[in-house]
Amino acid sequence: MTDTVARARAWLAQDPDPVTREELSALLARVEAGEEAALVELADRFDTRLEFGTAGLRGALGAGPNRMNRVVVMRAAAGVAGWLGEGGAHVVIGHDARYRSADFARDSAAVLTGAGHRVFVLPEALPTPVLAFAIRALGADAGIMVTASHNPPEDNGYKVYVGGTGDAAGAQIVSPADREISAAIDTVGPVGELALGKDWTVLGPEMVERYVTAITDIVPVGPRELAVVYTPLHGVGGRVLLEAMERSGFARPRVVTEQFDPDPDFPTVAFPNPEEPGTMATALTMGEAEGADVVIANDPDADRLAVAVPGYGQLTGDEVGGLLAEYVLAHTSGERVVATTIVSSGLLGRIASEHGVGYEETLTGFKWLARAGRPGQRRVFSYEEAIGYCLGSDNGRPVSDKDGIGAALVLAALAARARRDGRTLVDLLDDQARRYGLYLNDQLSVRVEDVSLLDAVMHRLRDRPPSVLGPFRVEGIDDFAGGHADLPPTDALRLRLEGKGRVTLRPSGTEPKLKAYAEVVLDVADGDVAAVRARGTSLLAELVSAADAVIRSSE
Secondary structure (H helix, E strand, C coil): CHHHHHHHHHHHHHCCCHHHHHHHHHHHHHHHCCCHHHHHHHHHHHCCCCCCECCEEEEEECCCCCCECHHHHHHHHHHHHHHHCCCCCEEEEEECCCCCHHHHHHHHHHHHHHCCCEEEECCCCCCHHHHHHHHHHHCCCEEEEECCCCCCCCEEEEEEEECCCCCCCCCECCCCHHHHHHHHHHCCCCHHHCCCCCCCEECCCHHHHHHHHHHHCCCCCCCCCCCEEEECCCCCCHHHHHHHHHHCCCCCCEECHHHCCCCCCCCCCCCCCCCCCCCCHHHHHHHHHHCCCEEEEECCCCCCEEEEECCCEECCHHHHHHHHHHHHHHCCCCCEEEEEECCCCCHHHHHHHHHCCEEEEECCCHHHHCCCCCCCCEEEEEEECCCEEEECECCECCCCCCCHHHHHHHHHHHHHHHHHCCCCHHHHHHHHHHHHCEEEEEEEEEECCCCCHHHHHHHHHHHCCCCEECCEEEEEEEEHHHCHHHCCCCCCEEEEEHHHCEEEEEECCCCCEEEEEEEEEECCCCCCHHHHHHHHHHHHHHHHHHHHHHHHHCC
């Protein structure tokens, strides 16, 4: 513990932030008083650190290398500056409305400017897709977004994007960039020794205007009569989404007033993730009371979109992905490709085959989806089951990352066309079930005591895979550890079941959890979709329960 205290005191000496200096001083005083809980907390903050990876940095706010704070952010910015090379690179920086986000963006601008790079900062707290768009629009070499997306209020994060002129410009970094930035961070000394600049440029509102213009250009021409209820869940998407909806010709959505303004405490929701049960409850109740056609929500940085239908409930990310894909393909032409991840539904592959377009599966995360497709193919749609969507049109693709606002516009166009025909999104889901089969999906997370146990669980599943999972025989296994189907290696297993179903297993990249993604596929043809859905839902529940039992028996 003596070494830990010494590291904490050295940290205190370089910390430029009076808030975290006061916090750490108080913690050290408790340690010196012999308080056991303080010793444990100090060790958690200083005996390890936040690791910089392809997702950048993310963690709880506070003092120490294992927390998000100004020292960690300044070191990260210095690492990015070193990765970019000698001064002269062009970097765009954005931030959301979480606690300390504006401070972290300003510190990053100072460090990068001090290193000789040209820095442009977005004018206010704005959605992540605006930052991703700005990188492409300005031809920047890199971008930084300060956000923790839909994490709890006490967290913040730091994402790095590549620039340039390629198709992936404006996408999150992949290896080896993460390792190179991490190595550069390791060479950074005390932050008090960093050169800090002041001459960065604050962009005006025209960048938001350009983003809104670009995403409205991807919305197909068609009917616009639609009743929408919307919530940004206390995030930064509200004003931009309303402007984009009106610019696209839709009536202004009714908003959940108490959730509209940015608020880093997220006071009306237990967890600011619209995937979580109950998070959209207030918006859905309003939608049902007002007879809305559709209810939509963005997560706090507005790169994801959640969709619900009053009287039916919330659609899954895979259901929305299937609807959007078919709509985009019906309104585009040429040599196209669509893409999703290995843990998403197999439905997109069926849709692509029916439309005669290219189809790719990637590893999880939009950093991979943004790089899908072969030269000559135009990627018009990609999605992940975790309610992230990226859309293009014959006019191009304005964003290479997931975009919850652009997706909302196209979803609204799709819903308005259905309404014109006297139908709903649920009717469209039933149409797809009759045409392609009914694809039902669910997922399971099993927490283990320690992250190191995940390797052991996966090893046992590889050594002794089940031959049966609930009501289904296991007909084959795809092991992605060896780079299955030309994909980069990743720790994941796919159990292929009779009747086109499957279960994909992988460790979480951020928590000590093993995740299972289950899918059941049933033929509908001209049958009763509701009856088949009820039977499929029961089978899916059996499958998830069986997967849970197999995972736990392997612990």
